[in-house]
Each structure stands twice: as C-alpha cells, then as structure tokens.
Amino acid sequence: MLKTTPFHPRTAALCASYAWRRWAGYVVASSYGLSHEHEYHAIRSAAALLDISPLCKYLVRGKDAARLLDRVVPRDVAHAEVGRVLYTPWCDAAGKVLDDGTIARLDDALFRMTSADPGLRWLEDNALGLDVEIEDATDSIAALALQGPASRAILQEVCSKDLGALKYFRTTAAELRGAPVTISRTGYTGDLGFEVWVDAPDALAVWDALIQAGTPYGIAPAGMLALDMARIEAGLMLIDVDYISARKALIPQQTSTPFELGLGWAVNLDKENFVGKRALVEAAKRGPAWRFMGVEIEWESLEELYADVKLAPQVPAAVWRTSVPLYTDGDQVGYATSGGWSPLLKRYIALAHIESSHAAPGTRLEMEVTVEHRRMHATACVVRRPFFDPERKRA
C-alpha cells in the first residue's frame, strides 16, 4: 500500500480535484483545486503551504557526524557552522551524481540530511569505522514548505523567534504555537520561503496554525503541479526527471557529473577527500561535455508554426516531463527534460541538457514541438538558470 503523510487528514479533506500523485511511496496532492492555477499564483504573490513530508530524512549524530557527511558530499560540511544549511549533490566513486538534497547542521554533532531517494545503506556503508549514528527519520519527521512573499509574515505570527534574522539557507530551532520545530529558510520555489520540520505527532497542529495565521495573507495549500512550475522557473532540477541517479542508470550515458548538471559550484576539490573526488578532479580538468541550461521557446516562432495551420499558439497547461530533442541545423545537440508555460513570466521555458559547444547563453537552437500531430521545430534560445530570481528570496 502507499503511505500517507502525517498531514493527510487535512490534505485529503481539501483535495477537491481528487488528483493525487505518488512521491517516494507516499501519496500527495497534485493539486487541491480543480486547476492548479490559484496554487501556483499563491507561491508567487502570497504564500503556499506544501506538504513535503515524503522527502527522505536522516538524522546523523555523533562525534564523527561531520566527518561522515564531509566524506560523502563534495561540499565542505566540516566547516559549516551550526545553523547552516547546504544544498549539495553527492556522487559515487566515479564522480557521477547519486542524488541531491540538503544538509542542515542542527548542532555540533547533529545534522539532518534530506534526499530524494532512500540512502541509508549508502550512508551506513560509508560510515564504517566512524563514531556516528544514522537514524532514518523519514516517517517520524513531517515537513511543510511555506513559500511565497507573505511566508515570513505568516510564520512570524505563530513563532516567537525573529525570522527577519534567519538568513537564506540558515536553520533555527523554534516553537510554533507550542510545538517544537526547526525552521529553515529553504525551499524548492526560488522565492522567499521556509521549510518547517516537525515531529509527526505535532504535524496537524502546525498545519492548522499556519493555515489559520496565513488565511488573512491569502495562504493556499498547494500541490505538486504548482510546485513543478515554480521549481522550473527557479531553474531547479528534479531527480528521475531532469537527471538519472547513478544508482539507477543502466548505461554510463545515463549518468552525469555535478559539472554536467551545473553543480560545479557545489564541488570543493580543495577538500582532502570525499567520495568521487579523484574522478571529479579529472572531470574538472576535462570540462563538462554537457551543460544543464534553461531554454526559452521563442513565441514568434511558435506563433508562426501555429499560424500555418490557422491556429493560435497553444501552450502546455501543466509542466511536461518528457525528453524533447533540441537541434541545430538538423543535428541533435541536446534534449529538454521538463518545461512549461510560466504564467508569471509569460514565457515558454524548459530545462535542458545541451552539448557544451552549443550551450552558450544566447545560442539559438530548435526544439521539437508537436503542432496538429506533426513534429515541427520552434526556435529555442539558450538562457541562464534561474528564469526567475526575485530579490526577496535572499533579502
């Protein structure tokens, strides 16, 4: 059977669409309303409340906790101060990305790691000989993302800690209407936002408090469809959609280095050692064969293709997640892995893997689009990620 999250009694009652989606063995709402439009706009204009409990969560504690995490990820964990959150990919020995997630330093010897796929076995195997204890807290910790311009004000209503002092990618322990929580200024929307981590038994109280406090601000529970659009605008990749974990790849071509995913900034080759370092040193020397970029499908070009069949341009109603070829002069030089129509930017955007020689921003490629059952090519311009990066995100 599929699992439900600790928020299910609330989310199920709200899910008027009856549209559910599987996420790591749990069911979560695709959208609550019949359309996800309102939920998307709440993320960008007010605040949205998202149940992100299915994330895999591990509590890593002990004398060697920092040593273990520093060893398994390419970012510098050892020197991260308490209260810091690091977004990071991690790799196998061949330097190919296994997964990506966050590591929050809750205390000197206590970290919370999130991942998309279960990784307990991998952590334990790497912890051999270290004084560290790893607890799978996926079920015992519930998590909510409160995202959007009003998120801070809402959260401040129910929390005594000064959230103005909580900087981007920092975390703090707090009480939320009496329930002990940790709050991190993180998210998957590229907007001002927070994630609230709470023991499962307190989950419903926290949900209720946030909905109550948020209602005057226009809070809306939001599902995965709205989140998917926001994360593409934010240029954030999704495992199994935009890249394949080296743990699941069946052929080497399906794997990626962090450099090929635009995550070179998260690879600290000055660190003494970490899993995959030797391979990544070589990969860094060679330079990535692929780049993970944004592409924008040019409206005029789309309009022309539709005009030929006497139709107005049509754009996807929700994010698509299929591999779509990108060409230059008839040769395929890349593929887009997810994309959609940004209601805010009024642009048709996608995330794409492009051969390095064709990946410079401003390069004009052609993307396959299907117009009235025929495969056509529309002009797609290579752009930097993110597509949308409001100042409030970090402010």
Added chain:
Amino acid sequence: MVKKCDAIVIGGGHNGLVCAAYLARAGKRALVLERREVLGGAALSEEVFPGFTFSVFSYVVSLLRPEIIRDLDLPRHGLHILPLESTLTPLPDGGHIAQWNDHDQNRHELARHSLRDAEAYDELGRLLHQMARAVRPLLGMLPPDPASLRVRDLASLARLGGHLRGLAPEHFHALHKLLTMSSADYLDEWFETEALKATKSASGIIGTMLGPRSPGTAYVLLHHYMGELDGVFRAWGFAKGGNGSVSAAIAAAARRFGAEIRTGAPVANVIVKGHRAVGVALESGEEIQAKVVVSGADPRRTFLDLLGPGQLPDDFVAAIRRFRFRGASGKVNLALAELPRFAGLPDAGPHLRGAISISPSVDYLERAYDEAKYGEFSRRPYLDIVIPSLLDPAMAPPGKHVMSIFAQYAPYALNGGWTDARREAFGDAVIDTITEYAPNLKGAILHRQVITPADIERTVGLTEGNIFQGELTLQQMFFFRPVPAWARYATPVPGLYQCGAGTHPGGGVMGASGRLAAQAILGEKA
C-alpha cells in the same frame, strides 16, 4: 515404409511442438509423434478430479520466448499469460515477507524487515537486469563449439567474446561472482533478512539436486531472472487454462502451418541406414521415413533408448551417460473447498494471487537439501505454491480452488525406491508443512494428487524425473549442453537432431530449444 515426410519430431512436448511449428511455417512437411494420448509432455493441463483442472507438472511460465509467441501468433490460438504479481513468504512466527511487482509496495514491505534490504533490493535488481541483458543474447544464440575451428563457430565465439569484452569491469566481476558462488553466499553480500535471502536463493536451486550453499547456484538465480514476457524482464506468469494451454496453442499454430500431429504413437526407435537417420519405427510396427528426425526426448532417451548400440561413437555415449539428471522435486496438486488462511494475513486478497514460497531461512532450505543428499525426501521441504483458480476461476468449480505445490527435495534415487506408501508420506510432509503456516489447509482438501520424480519419469518420460531434461547447472549449460561439440542440436548421426530442454538453453517452458533446433535444421537444409 508407408509414409514420407520432411521431418519427424519425436515427442509432443512444448519444444517438439515449437520445433514442428517452425519447420511447418518454413514449408516443411512436419509430423509430430507423441507416445501419450495427450499432447504437451510436462506442459499439460488435466481435469484430474471432476471440475478441478491442474497444470499437472510444470505450472508457471517465465521464460517462454516472446518471439515464439509472436512468430506463432499464439494468442490467436488461446494463449493468455496472466501475471503473478507477488511472492509471499510466510514465516514460522506468524509474520510474513512479500515481494511485489509495484516498486513502492515492495519497498514498504521490505522496509518493515530492513531498510537496508529495501534499498539493496533495487540495487541488486539493477545489477541483475544489467547481467541478464549481458547474458540474454546467449540464450538466442546457437551455442558455438569453442574447440572448433569452423568459421561459424569462430564467428559465433568472436561475437560472444566481443559481447563479454563490452561489459564494464564491474559487470564482468559481477558475472564472475554469479558464475562461481553459491546463491546463499551471493545473496549474503546483499541482504540481511533471512527469509528474503532464502526466498531469492530458492530460484537458484529449483529443479536441481543442489542446495542454496552449493557453488554455482548463483548463476541459476540469474537464469531464472531472465524470465521475460512481452519484453518485460522478470514477469512470471500463469497461462490461462494451465500450462496445457501453452502446448495446445503451439499445437494449434503448428497445425495451422500444416504440421501433422499424432498422439498415441510411441516411437520404438530411430531407423539408421548407412550411418544416417532416415525415419522412425513405431511400437506398432509402422515405419515412417523422413529426411530429418528430431527428438524432443531428453538426451539419455534419445541416444541410449531410441538408437541401438554401436550407432554412436563410444566417447559420445560415455558423455551422455555422464549427463546428470537427478530429479529433485515433486508436485502436489490439491482440490480445495476453501482458500488457505495464513496467520496474520487477511482471508483473501492479492497476496494469494501470486506465488507463495515456503522458504523461511537459508538453513531451512539447506537442511531440506541435507536430507535429500542422503537419499531421503525433505521432511520440511521448500515449496513454491500457486493457487491458479484465483487467476483463472475456470480451473475449479465456483467458490472452490486448486492449489499447485512444487515441492523440493524429493530425490529420484530415494533410499529403497519410491513406493505408493513413500509417495503418500511425501505428500503428507508437504501438506503438514503448509498447515504449519495455514492451519485450515488440511481440512479444506477435497482431493490430492502427489507426483514424485519416479511418477514424472514414468508418465511423461523425463529421465529420473528431472524437470529440465537434465540438471540446469553450469557444467551442463551453453556449449556443454548436452555434450561439448554436440550442443548445436545436431548429433553424431547425420539427419538426427535434438530439440528438447536437454539442449541449450535448457528448461523452463521457454520453447527456445525447439525454435533454435528448427533454425539449425532449416539453416543446414537451406
């Protein structure tokens, strides 16, 4: 001589029928001669008790080649393979562990026992998928003779070598492990849950007089992993109507292509003239001529019974005599008034629609093997149970059920030999074993049929009751099956071929031997 045809196929088992169908499809006049009144060999459905139909012997389909289903258009002739979606292993303490086709369901279930195993399961699955992909082309390849310098063997060997060279180093290492280790040792490297290891290792010992701790069994695990239906790896299925419907569909296809099929026509011997097979003599005295004679019987029957002494080279005869059969398993077929109720599980539900495996620990399996090693049947045997009436209700009267129990070990060479009393004692051991997990079973039995390896040999002619026409162990596979240098379906007697599971790639109701034999025959005649 009354009759002439292009090819005579001895034995109407599924491989013989596949071979005849392919020959007929190529325009050859093919004649199948079956000793029994029913077709199918060990792929047989029979209404053993009024209203209750059983796949009497073989009972699931895993490896039936999709190209055979397509080439012979078998669904048009009634073949419908229904998936088995789970494997349930009940445990002695009243718990259970199940494996499900659905990824999430499987992960949650395994995580109840071990979070590590839930993750390792996916990783092993990926590795075996890659390994199966690496090894699978061999199944469809005519086996080369590595000692030969003939162009076709060299080319085939080169393809094989190129294929192996194409493996990534870590896959080559994994293949080496699979070829040399025992399934228990191999699975120990992956899992910590005893019942999961045991249930997985069981697929390495099915039909073979080896235990989970016997070296070489890890490969058989992979062999079974290659079960493929509709292009989907690892899809085990149950043929609607029982495994007899597989044979019936192939027979119908063969007839549509123009093959003639005679039942009740036991072959006494192959007629050899001037060192060449030229036809067969039936036990009735009738003789039939053919350009080619193809034997679907196992290697011992084919070469030691159907040919006379002196018709084969001595070293070949010696090799055939060394080819190991050692039937290790029996069957118990039950007609049930109600479904078994397993402790801690609902009375009915999807867990009963898959396989049910009595394999609580590796020790349990190895202990079962220990008894067989010294000539006794296992008092607590490994069991692979399906309830076909839940997949195809027509197998039993409404509300009633049939249960098919594959039971191992039941050694062919039982101390003192198999008697009626020993057979029923074995049946009792099987039923007592299940009753420990599902206490209502004993009271639900309306009829029972117990089949020992001796019964299998006597009824369908499989030597020593080996379900694969010869043990499926590494030293008897690929170009060793059945005899080095004669693994390409031809035999030392020109005009005589083999098409049974005693040839590469072996048993498992896959039909591949029949197809490859037909290709070899057509290739040489073309």
